[in-house]
Amino acid sequence: MQTELFTSSDPHWLGKQVVVLPGFVLDRFERLLPALRQIVLAAPFRNMTTPGGRTIAVRVTNCGELGWISDLHGYRYSPVDPLSGKPWPALPEVFLELARSAAHSAGFEDFTADACLINSYLPGNRLTLHQDRNERDFSQPIVSVSLGLPATFLLGGHTRAERTQRVALQHGDVMVWGGEDRLRFHGILPLQDGRHPVLGARRINFTLRKAG
Ligand code: MD3
Ligand code: FE
Numbered sequence: 001m002q003t004e005l006f007t008s009s010d011p012h013w014l015g016k017q018v019v020v021l022p023g024f025v026l027d028r029f030e031r032l033l034p035a036l037r038q039i040v041l042a043a044p045f046r047n048m049t050t051p052g053g054r055t056i057a058v059r060v061t062n063c064g065e066l067g068w069i070s071d072l073h074g075y076r077y078s079p080v081d082p083l084s085g086k087p088w089p090a091l092p093e094v095f096l097e098l099a100r101s102a103a104h105s106a107g108f109e110d111f112t113a114d115a116c117l118i119n120s121y122l123p124g125n126r127l128t129l130h131q132d133r134n135e136r137d138f139s140q141p142i143v144s145v146s147l148g149l150p151a152t153f154l155l156g157g158h159t160r161a162e163r164t165q166r167v168a169l170q171h172g173d174v175m176v177w178g179g180e181d182r183l184r185f186h187g188i189l190p191l192q193d194g195r196h197p198v199l200g201a202r203r204i205n206f207t208l209r210k211a212g
Contacts, residue, residue, distance in 0.1 A: 006172075011105065014155055014167060017141075017179035019106045024174035025145050028098055032147075033198070035092035036118070036206075039063045042089045043081050045120045051075065058127055059120045064091040066115040066211045068134060075134050077115060077211045091116055091208075098174070099143045099208035106176035108141040115211035121151065121203040127188040129156055129164070132209075140210035141178030147171055147206075148199035149191060156185035171196060 008023030025032060045059035048070040062068060066077040067088040081088050095116060103111035115135075119127070132142065146169040153175070154164040162185070169175070177184070188205075195201050 008172070014165065015177070015181040015184070017106070018155065018175065018177040018181040018184070020167065020169070021102055021105060021174040021176065022170070023172045024102055024105075025098055025147075026172040028094060029147075029172065029198075031094045032098075032145075035094055036204070039089045039092075039118065043067075043084065045118075046083060057125045061118050061120075062116060063089040063095070063118070064113065064115040064211075068115065068117045068211070077134060095206075095208060098145070102143045102174045102176050103141050103178075106141065106178070108176070108178055111141055111143070111210070113143070113208035113210060115209045116206055117209070118204065118206040121149070121188070121191045121205070123149075123191050123193040123201055126190040129154065129160055129185045129187040131183050131185055132207075133183065135209055135211045137210060138182050139178070141176055142182070143208040144175045145206050145208075146173045146175075147204040148196040149194045149201070149203040151191055151203050151205075152189040154187045154189065156187075158184060160185055171199075 006026035011019045011021050013019050043061045045061050047059055048056050051074045069078050099113045100111050150170050153167040153169050156162050156164040191203055
């Protein structure tokens, strides 16, 4: 008999050190959402520019001691929001706790995030294959949380040319990766149109990182 209000299923391992925890944040969503709203009021979603001068379609913001930014000077972490000139909003306790507990479930002890990049996708938005290499210590894991519309995640190898596997990510799913899988290429296919009952026609993904 199903007695849980929120359904989460067993972890599935996509690589030695990449795991999806289906529904991991569903029971925290009620606490996550107001925290997310506060952040976005203080540091709104915005488009950033690549060093090559292109606009990144996915809109981003950050919270934590450090925030990921991109402009004509490059990709890097910054302690201040370039829009406001002020520090990014603090990492809410509910984010820190979920990061630590998801990392623990994946076998990474004592993970303390100091940065959180928040991505907002509208239907049609995609994230092309890339590696996350702006963090100082690649032995630290990354914890990602998917909310709103479902998306297809592409998990590649250590070179751009290697074939990718497709992974469906649903509202509430968490993915943790580290170790030998930390530098794998990855991306998101163009978001399909749809409507999430709470978040509407969009997907929000946030990644908790130890950047500094
Ligand atoms: C790397 N975000 O912000 S979750 C990013 O859904 C980013 O918005 C995507 O890539 C998003 O940099 C994907 C992050 C993720 C998940 C699994 C990975 C990155 C990964 C597995 C291996 C390497
Ligand atoms: Fe990434």
